[in-house]
Structure formats: structure tokens, C-alpha cells
Amino acid sequence: MAALLGRSCRRFGFLSSGHGARSVSTETGKSLNLYSAINQALHIALDSDPRSYVFGEDVGFGGVFRCTTGLAERFGKNRVFNTPLCEQGIVGFGIGLAAMGNRAIVEIQFADYIYPAFDQIVNEAAKFRYRSGNQFNCGGLTIRAPYGAVGHGGHYHSQSPEAFFCHVPGIKVVIPRSPREAKGLLLSSIRDPNPVVFFEPKWLYRQAVEEVPEHDYMIPLSEAEVIREGNDITLVGWGAQLTIMEQACLDAEKEGISCELIDLKTLLPWDKETVEASVKKTGRLLISHEAPITGGFGAEISATILERCFLKLEAPVSRVCGLDTPFPLVFEPFYMPTKNKILDAIKSTVNY
Amino acid sequence: MAIWFARSRNLVSSLRHNLCTSTILIKRDYSHRPVLTTSHQLPSTVFSSPFVASLLRHESTAVEKQPDELVLHSDDQEEALQELDFPGGKVGYTSEMKFIPESSSRRVPCYRVLDEDGRIIPDNDFVPVKEKLAVRMYEQMATLQVMDHIFYEAQRQGRISFYLTSVGEEAINIASAAALSPDDIVLPQYREPGVLLWRGFTLEEFANQCFGNKADYGKGRQMPIHYGSNRLNYFTISSPIATQLPQAAGVGYSLKMEKKNACAVTFIGDGGTSEGDFHAGLNFAAVMEAPVVFICRNNGWAISTHISEQFRSDGIVVKGQAYGIRSIRVDGNDALAVYSAVRSAREMAVTEQRPVLIEAMTYRVGHHSTSDDSTKYRAADEIQYWKMSRNPVNRFRKWVEDNGWWSEEDESKLRSNARKQLLQAIQAAEKWEKQPLTELFNDVYDVKPKNLEEQELGLKELVEKQPQEYPPGFHV
Incomplete structure (x- = not known):
């Protein structure tokens, strides 16, 4: 366990994004962990677009990883809400909402549980624009899901399913490495006019801490x-x-x-x-x-x-x-x- | 229905089974079955119970008060003073160990307005349909028939690669569309082109899609019959079954949040109700109180799978209550009944902000598609019975004719015009060139990413080098 324990004790300042730093100018922010950075991004997304929605299993009270803390209180239960426990329903509902011109930011509680929604993501979300000749699109859809090892997650709280989704033309797959990156990439994903699957490294939710600018900033997609x-x-x-x-x-x-x-x-x-x-x-x-x-x-x-x-x-x-x-x-x-x-x-x- | 029941061994045996079971249950009084019938269909003795009498329906638009299996009997009342205070509401106690039966002793009746001869059944509740609307409905049903016939033949001649008819389901197609507002967003399955026809999709537009030519809005990317129209609020069809149902819940929720005077309307077949997305769609719409009308075309067959192999419930209508959704079973081959039910459901959905489920009983008279031969798995006389005796177009025509709104002359004029228009549309669609090759790479994303730019460039170079290896008619 030495390496794993070592990882869980690390701080991540040295991984700070030069790129992110450029795009966010010289402003410094508060020290934040990754889930708080995600939370900040969601606050900004909901605040900056009245037609944006956040929903999924248990997101109403703040989510099992606390990423949606305070959102329902601030933006109301019509825009931030719990859904039934049904991943294909969550993503399908999100596609419908997004197809009407809204931003649907959905949470799948663990990436390990995204598979019931695979059909909705692969056959529906990814092909929505293409199959309609650009008459319709669900580009406002962003699917957030915590992925990866956590030290004690076993089969069903540890998986990294990104490769499945990288075989699907029509969606984007984004994975951040740190709090500052997470905020900027998530805001880009939410505002990108294409459906995005956004995997969050759950091991880093609390462990990774770095200075995150408080203002609204975005980090470009498809740039390493x-x-x-x-x-x-x-x-x-x-x-x-x-x-x-x-x-x-x-x-x-x-x-x-x-x-x-x-x-x-x-x-x-x-x-x-x-x-x-x-x-x-x-x-x-x-x-x-x-x-x-x-x-x-x-x-x-x-x-x-x-x-x-x-x-x-x-x-x-x-x-x-x-x-x-x-x-x-x-x-x-x-x-x-x-x-x-x-x-x-x-x-x-x-x-x- | 009697004639058909007599023909079906499966149904006869299942009826026997049900009758037998219900007799036993009544004797032992293990269960008190809900009786979901209207007054004139019940024997008078049933009304000895005040509880059942309260079910009398006065208007079809009113929601029937649900008979409650667990409504207390007098000897339960004392015990019921004690209740289980459970999240979501109190639950009464009972000392009687009583299982809810798997089904009602009677099947949920099927709402209809017209009898088999196209006459309005006396004392019926329905939304009146005036001459202008009735004639237009009939014209569109007949046009849909002509369209199906000609496209089917075009496929047989090898002019289009695939087709799928709506034969036998014209009333559901057209009457449901007529009952909706053009602002209602339709999320179709694939056997509802009549909705699009009603909304003004031209025969040329249908033909262009089937030929996948340059004028096809889908740019030739999908198989024939995968229509879609942003202009007409009709989401582009995808082949996977039932995926549109949870999407409809999201669309309905958007309309609700925007305070629009509109609802989402989604279609599905009987087979589709077995999909997880059926459950997801109904449950999400119910929980989110989204204005969605779910219309299930129960046509008896999912390709070759008979409904007896699809579910054990009394069809689809009974599933509504389990989700907390109002539902009605309607004769899908009765255009007036479909119109009334859909119109009322739509009103409820929009004014009360709730989903409604409609099960329309019909029959897929055609093969599943041009890739199917349904005589391999079902009896020819069964098909013939539904084609002739229960033909929804003929039935509606009789009513329109009896009103003096339609004549033989109108009929032949309409069919010959529709035929002419379609043949012209097909000839024109055939002559259109295909979309340019660059459309292969567009619309995957909003902007073409680098990998697609590279692949496009590579492919174009190859095609220019060896054009004989590729089909003609594409602008490179």
C-alpha cells in the first residue's frame, strides 16, 4: 500500500497548470480541493446561464462527493434536483432537456455505474446532431462521473471506463488532473456545443489542493x-x-x-x-x-x-x-x- | 373482437385460465379485484358495492376515480386507526394477509366511439369532430395508405434500400396528430410518419429522405424512414427502441420550465415497453411532473414476437398506475376514439403538468419492414381479419360518408392525385444528386476536429486517384 498511501498524502501544487495560469492571468485564488473547484464551476455555470440544470442521484443535498453542495439552496429545486436511481433515465432526460436548448449537467454517481446509460450516450447523444443533419443537437449535455481508484473501491467504485467512450464519434471525453484544471475544463465542457463525458478523479476530490482563481475561466478542450x-x-x-x-x-x-x-x-x-x-x-x-x-x-x-x-x-x-x-x-x-x-x-x- | 378471440388458441387458453383463476379467487376471497369497467358493461349485481358504484364514469375526459384494492372494509376500520407513518405518507395496517392479484378479473376495457360499421355508439363521450377536420383526417389517412403502397413498391423494385409501412395503424398516426397542437414536440418511434404528414411534411420531403439525396435533411446518413423535421417539431428518428421515452421526459420538463402551452408526445410499440427506457421514461415523467403524452401502439407483434411472449400484464395500460400515471386503453383503429383520447390526454398533460399514458389497441397489418416476411410466424387469416374487418381507414370513411362529407368521386380523385404526386416525388428524388462527400465528415461535432480533417483529405485524395472504386454521383 506504500505507493497508494503516498499518493493519498500528496499535495498537488507542483502540478499547477501553466496553461491554466496563462488563461486566468495573474489572479490568484483560494486554496481549494478538487470537489470544491467542481462545485465552484457548477455555481458559475448555473449563475451564468438561467437555462442550465444540474441533476442526478443525490445531487439535491450536495451529492455523495459534495460536488453539488449549496446549489439547490441557491438556484432552487427546479434547476438542481435528485432523480430516480436510473442512469439511462438520467442521461436520456438530459438529452431531451439539452435538445430543447438547455444546458443539462448530469451526474452519474460513479463511472462504474455509467453502463446502463451507454446506449443513450453512444446511440443517442453522440449521433444526435449527425443523424438529423444538424437539425437537432444535444450539445448542452455534460455528463460528470467520478472515476478511478480510491484505495478501497473494489470492482464497482474504481473503474476507469474512458476507453469505451473514446470509440464514439460525436462525444468529447475530458479528464482533469487538478482543482484548477477541473474548474476550467468543466466550464469549457458545459459550454461546449457538443455532448461531453467528464470523468473526475475521485481520489483527488479531497487530496488535491491548489490555488483556484475564483472568477469564471475556461481551459480549452482538445489541447494537451x-x-x-x-x-x-x-x-x-x-x-x-x-x-x-x-x-x-x-x-x-x-x-x-x-x-x-x-x-x-x-x-x-x-x-x-x-x-x-x-x-x-x-x-x-x-x-x-x-x-x-x-x-x-x-x-x-x-x-x-x-x-x-x-x-x-x-x-x-x-x-x-x-x-x-x-x-x-x-x-x-x-x-x-x-x-x-x-x-x-x-x-x-x-x-x- | 369475438371473432378474433375464437381464432387465437393462445388467447382462448389465457381467457380460460383467467376465468378459472378468478373463480377460485372469488370463492376464497383472497383478493378483491379492481373493476375497471364502465357502467353499461357491468352486470347489475356488481353495483351492490357502493365502492364500485362510485366508479361510474360520467365523462370520458374526467379521470376515473381509481378503485382501490386496499380500501378498507368495515372490519378493518378499527385496526386502520393505527397507521404506519412512512416517508411519503401514512399507510394503514391490516391483519389480513392479502396479496394483490396479478391482474384484474376483467381486462381493462377499450374505449371506442365508432362501431365496426363506422356508426357512433349511442351515449358515447367524445370530442366532436367537425366536417372540415374530419375530411382532412380522412384525406391524410388515405394519403398515408397510398404513400405506404408506393414506397413499398419502390423498395421492391430496388429503387430504395428499405421501407416500413404503417398499414393498419393509420388511425393512430393521423388522429393523434390531429388532436395535438403544432407546438407539441413529437419524439417518434418509427411507425408514425402520419404525424409528420399531418403537420405538413410534403410527399417530396418523404421521398427525399427515403432516397437519401441532397435534399434529405438527414443528408443521406440514415436508412429510409428515419425522418425528422425541426420546422415541424418532430425529432429525428433513431432506430434503437424506446430511447426516446426518457428524452421525452426531459423535453416535457423543458416545456414546463419555460411555461410553454405545449407538451411532449412520444410513441412506442408494444415490444418497446419491455425496454428499460420505457420504465425510465415513465418514471422520470411522473416524478418530474412533466407534461408528456406516451402513446403506445399495441399492435400485437414486435417483429415476430407475439405479445404473449412480451409481457404477462393486461397489456400496457395497467402499467401507468404503477408509475402514478393516468392511463387509458383506446381502440387504435377508431380514429374518433384516438382523437378524443389524445386530445383529452394532451389537455390534462398541459393544464395539470403531468404525464398521461395511452394504449392504442391496433394491429400491424404489414410486415415489420421490407426485410421481414410475417407470414412465416403468423396466420394469414389473422392478418386478413385485421386488414378487412377492422380496417381503421374503411371504418372512418364510413362515418365520414354517412355524414355526407365524402363521396366515391372524392375518393378516387384523392387517391389518383396522391398517387400521381408520389410518383412525381419519387422521380424527382431519384434525380437529385447525393450530398457532397464533405457531408460525411460534417456534423459529427459542431466544428470538424483535426482527425476528421485529416481523414477527409486522405479519402478525397484516394477517391480522386481511383474514382472507379467508389459509387458515382458524389461531389468530391
Whole structure:
């Protein structure tokens, strides 16, 4: 558990977004954790557009992760409300609301429970604009869902289902890494004229703390960010995994290996150019995610970079990911793509 | 109905089973079944109970007071002074161990206005339909028949890839549309093109969609019959079953929040009621008090699956109450009954801000689609019975004719004009070119992302290099 415990004790100031900092000028904000940053974004979204709605299971009293705290009191129960326990109903209802020109910000309580809504997301939301020849769209739909490991979540409170959704033209998939990023990316997702699936790293809800500007700001979608510059190897990740990768970068540095770390932020449609430019510089690529390795989004990045950087590569692309098992409770420390596994892969790739 | 019941072994056996079961239950008095019938259908002895007598319906537009299985009997009253104070309301106690029966002893009756010969049944409640409206309704029902016939033939000739008729369900299509306001938002299944026809979608527009040409609003991306029109408040059809139901709840909620004098109206077939989205849609609409009219076309068959293989309930109408939704069963082949029921349901939905469920009993006279041969799984005489004896268009025509509003001459003129227009529409639609190739890549998102720009460029280069490998008629 050492690595996991280590993660839960971390603070995330060093992951602050240069990009975000640019877009939010020099204003500094209060120190906030990730769920509070999400909460702030939802307050702004509801305040800035009277035709926006927040709903899902238990969101009325503030939600099981407290992300919707205070919203119903401030904006009323017509705009912030509990729904029946039915994910396909929540997303279907959101599509209908969004198709009428509203912003429907829906919460799926855990990403592990998003599958009953898969049909509504894949067959309905994603194809709404295309199938109608742009007569109709449900671009006002944003689906928020906490994803990923939390140390004790077992099969059904730990999954990272992002790859399923990255196979669906018509939706966008966004995953933030920190409080400041979460606020800016969520506001962009809510205001983006396309349906967005927004996965929130639930491990970071309380653990990640950084200064978050109080005002309304947005961070552009489909733009990756180099959050640590280096020369020997490029590491690509998203969400909570970047914290682990950052630690591996620091340890590798002690051994004289200079790592470049990229936060992809938006997985669909993703920013190939930033990754490509970095790999052309370093000649090596490592991708890491919590989801099972087979069919994971790392495979897509790997294939794309092989196509684009074949002659520049000094070593095979390395993937450090979850195992091809269901997410296991007591074996979580073995299942996870830990710092140790990443560091080991960095060394093998650099010494290939 | 008797003729048809006699033909169906399944139904006969299920009736026997029900009668037998109910006899036993009555003897043992385990259960007190609700009686959801109107006065003239009940034997007089039933009225010995004041509780049942209170069910007498005076107007079809009024909501029937629900018979309550758990209404107290006199010997229960003392015990009922004690109540379980439960979240959501108090619940009375009983010392009698009593299971609610799985179904009523009588099936929920089917509201109708016209008899099989197109005569208005005396003492009936219905919303009057005047000459102008009645004639237009009939014209549209007949036009829908002609359209189905000609498009079906066009598919058989290989001119379009697919088609799906509404034969046998013309009354539900047209009468429901006639009962709605044009501002009501329709979320269709796929066997309701008559609603679109009623709202003014032209035969050319239908043809353009079926041919997937440049004038098709869907830009040729979907199979034939997947119509949609923003102008006419008719959401574009998608093939998955029942997905539109929870969406309708969201649409209704939006209309409610915007204080619009309109409701959402959504259609589904009997098979669709087995989908999870049916449950989601009804439950969300009920809980959110959204103005939604759910219209279920119970046509007996979901492709080859008979309703006896679809559910064990007395159809769909009984499901409304479980969700706290008012519901009515209506003869779907009686245009006046459908019109009255939908109009009343719509009024309730809009003025009271609540969902209403309508089960329209009908029959899919055509095959499921042009990819289906329904004689492989159902009896030809069954189809014939519904096609001839229970034909909704003929029945309505008789009524319109008896009123002196329609003649043989009108009939032949209408059908020959519709036929001519359709043939012209098909010829024109066939000549239109397809959408340019760039439309393959548009509308996935509001703005084309880089990956699609690259793929478009790559594909165009390849097509220009080897045009013989691709179908002609596309502007690259």
C-alpha cells in the first residue's frame, strides 16, 4: 500500500497548470480541493446561464462527493434536483432537456455505474446532431462521473471506463488532473456545443489542493499540455495518474533521466500534435493509465505515435497500465500502475 | 373482437385460465379485484358495492376515480386507526394477509366511439369532430395508405434500400396528430410518419429522405424512414427502441420550465415497453411532473414476437398506475376514439403538468419492414381479419360518408392525385444528386476536429486517384 498511501498524502501544487495560469492571468485564488473547484464551476455555470440544470442521484443535498453542495439552496429545486436511481433515465432526460436548448449537467454517481446509460450516450447523444443533419443537437449535455481508484473501491467504485467512450464519434471525453484544471475544463465542457463525458478523479476530490482563481475561466478542450519538460523520454497520461507519473519523473531525475510529462486532458478528440512534437524531441514514449491495458486508450496513442514518429523512436513505446483483470480490492496495490512500475519502465525504455 | 378471440388458441387458453383463476379467487376471497369497467358493461349485481358504484364514469375526459384494492372494509376500520407513518405518507395496517392479484378479473376495457360499421355508439363521450377536420383526417389517412403502397413498391423494385409501412395503424398516426397542437414536440418511434404528414411534411420531403439525396435533411446518413423535421417539431428518428421515452421526459420538463402551452408526445410499440427506457421514461415523467403524452401502439407483434411472449400484464395500460400515471386503453383503429383520447390526454398533460399514458389497441397489418416476411410466424387469416374487418381507414370513411362529407368521386380523385404526386416525388428524388462527400465528415461535432480533417483529405485524395472504386454521383 506504500505507493497508494503516498499518493493519498500528496499535495498537488507542483502540478499547477501553466496553461491554466496563462488563461486566468495573474489572479490568484483560494486554496481549494478538487470537489470544491467542481462545485465552484457548477455555481458559475448555473449563475451564468438561467437555462442550465444540474441533476442526478443525490445531487439535491450536495451529492455523495459534495460536488453539488449549496446549489439547490441557491438556484432552487427546479434547476438542481435528485432523480430516480436510473442512469439511462438520467442521461436520456438530459438529452431531451439539452435538445430543447438547455444546458443539462448530469451526474452519474460513479463511472462504474455509467453502463446502463451507454446506449443513450453512444446511440443517442453522440449521433444526435449527425443523424438529423444538424437539425437537432444535444450539445448542452455534460455528463460528470467520478472515476478511478480510491484505495478501497473494489470492482464497482474504481473503474476507469474512458476507453469505451473514446470509440464514439460525436462525444468529447475530458479528464482533469487538478482543482484548477477541473474548474476550467468543466466550464469549457458545459459550454461546449457538443455532448461531453467528464470523468473526475475521485481520489483527488479531497487530496488535491491548489490555488483556484475564483472568477469564471475556461481551459480549452482538445489541447494537451506539457507540464514538465525533459529530453530523454515523453510520458503521457491524464487525471489522477499524472500524480504518480510526476513522482516517477522525480525519481528518474535522481538517476539522471530527464522526463517530459504531458497531460492529455481531452482524450476525444485528442491533441496528437503536442505528443508528436514531444516524442520527436525525446525519441521515447511511455503511456500510463489505470484502465486495463488491452484496448485501453494508451493503445491508440501508441499506434498513432508509431505511425507519425517511427523513424524517430529509439525504443518500443511502453505502456504501464492496469492489468486485464476486473478491478480487485485487496490486490489493488498490485493491479495499479504504480510509481515503481513506471520507474522500471522508464529505465528499460531509456536503456533499450 | 369475438371473432378474433375464437381464432387465437393462445388467447382462448389465457381467457380460460383467467376465468378459472378468478373463480377460485372469488370463492376464497383472497383478493378483491379492481373493476375497471364502465357502467353499461357491468352486470347489475356488481353495483351492490357502493365502492364500485362510485366508479361510474360520467365523462370520458374526467379521470376515473381509481378503485382501490386496499380500501378498507368495515372490519378493518378499527385496526386502520393505527397507521404506519412512512416517508411519503401514512399507510394503514391490516391483519389480513392479502396479496394483490396479478391482474384484474376483467381486462381493462377499450374505449371506442365508432362501431365496426363506422356508426357512433349511442351515449358515447367524445370530442366532436367537425366536417372540415374530419375530411382532412380522412384525406391524410388515405394519403398515408397510398404513400405506404408506393414506397413499398419502390423498395421492391430496388429503387430504395428499405421501407416500413404503417398499414393498419393509420388511425393512430393521423388522429393523434390531429388532436395535438403544432407546438407539441413529437419524439417518434418509427411507425408514425402520419404525424409528420399531418403537420405538413410534403410527399417530396418523404421521398427525399427515403432516397437519401441532397435534399434529405438527414443528408443521406440514415436508412429510409428515419425522418425528422425541426420546422415541424418532430425529432429525428433513431432506430434503437424506446430511447426516446426518457428524452421525452426531459423535453416535457423543458416545456414546463419555460411555461410553454405545449407538451411532449412520444410513441412506442408494444415490444418497446419491455425496454428499460420505457420504465425510465415513465418514471422520470411522473416524478418530474412533466407534461408528456406516451402513446403506445399495441399492435400485437414486435417483429415476430407475439405479445404473449412480451409481457404477462393486461397489456400496457395497467402499467401507468404503477408509475402514478393516468392511463387509458383506446381502440387504435377508431380514429374518433384516438382523437378524443389524445386530445383529452394532451389537455390534462398541459393544464395539470403531468404525464398521461395511452394504449392504442391496433394491429400491424404489414410486415415489420421490407426485410421481414410475417407470414412465416403468423396466420394469414389473422392478418386478413385485421386488414378487412377492422380496417381503421374503411371504418372512418364510413362515418365520414354517412355524414355526407365524402363521396366515391372524392375518393378516387384523392387517391389518383396522391398517387400521381408520389410518383412525381419519387422521380424527382431519384434525380437529385447525393450530398457532397464533405457531408460525411460534417456534423459529427459542431466544428470538424483535426482527425476528421485529416481523414477527409486522405479519402478525397484516394477517391480522386481511383474514382472507379467508389459509387458515382458524389461531389468530391
